[in-house]
Amino acid sequence: MKDEYGKLGHCEVVGLNIPQSSFKDFCKIYFSLYDKKGNRPDQLGDRGGEYRSIIGYPGGYSNVELTSIVKEVSEEFGGVVQVVEGKGNEEDRRGGTWVMDNGKFPFQMGELYHQFHDGFAPGENYPGEREGGGIRGVEFFFTF
Template sequence: RKKMLSRTHQHHLLSNPKHPSRRMKLHQLSIILSSLLSTTVVAYSSVSNRRAFLNTVCGTAAAIAGNTAAMAADESAAASSKLTDVYFGVGCFWHIQHEFVVAEQRLLGRNGKELTSRTGYAGGTKTENGKVCYHNFSFQADYGKLGHGEVVGMTIPEASIGDFAKEYFDLFTSKGERVDPMDKGGEYRSLLGLPGGTSHPMYPQVEAAAAAKGMTLALGKGNDPDTLGKKLVYVMDSNKFPFYQAEVYHQFHNDFQSPAYGKAYNDLVKDAFDDGRVKDTGCPDRFPSA
């Protein structure tokens, strides 16, 4: 396995009438406005009538403001809790998975069966019968030949994308390089994937994280070349360039660039395989023993 040796290798929500909590609040606003419009103001000449009318207007305005603030709070909470699939790649995915597992634990308080980080492939324009595989002696769906790069995919709250982008850019050296420059080729290029790519609402936070590290972002077109020496990261639309999980034996693997991560970390693959977070991809593979 030559490569393995070398690697040492919310506008929308406000307009959605089907949203139950929103429908209720809009109904309440409708009642308030109807009440105001049905108020009969016959005599504007008397001070008492003018005063009563103004009191009604002020009360209605306060009610509208309160309901608007409540809807805005709902919007913010929805954005914070909305789970989004993303992926990041920079060199060998073994090391990157470990770092994002640590990030899930530290930033989201996740542990054990809550962890979602998985090694995989992305950024290519082709598959072989829906499969993307590591280099293998059967020559099946070789990810390099299909134009994919090594990445780590995860499911995180949309509001946390900026924080995870910072974690990602911290993985580069002070010179903007990956930590395993001996691994060369498009398989090891730097890339990240968001639904919609650069049009994702959290993309500005990704841009800010990149700028803080002096990195350049470029729109990925698929089958992109290596980024070594360029301080460059390709941004992929994950709707067009989806994540393909790597083989089971690549999950929670030790990396040759650092000391072994320990048995507890390596054994995470057993639970992940048992509960379906990690699946048989149909590629040549090895599976955890019971």
């Protein structure tokens, strides 16, 4: 059964403001969270479109500068995560990250109970860069 936000085509994300000068470094952290087969640690339990991996930034996939950085870093990590254009309401899939236009698909605050927890499943021990709580999975949404 899909959560209410899943029925609307939404997915769980984390809203972050990242300086554009730090975007590549952030992408390195992002892709380091996947295993060598392109799996996220939470994908064994959390499945479906509401758990798909997305990256959102101005212009989305058509933003050549940022999309080239995302693809370049994905390749540095073995290219096991395919970077594709997101158009909304996609399904989750292993080894894939949807790139969204955060102007068309803006961040929206989710339920309060989702705000301050980390992973629950084995393997969801996230790195120190994620200190501060409120981060779950590897879905991120950027604004510059």
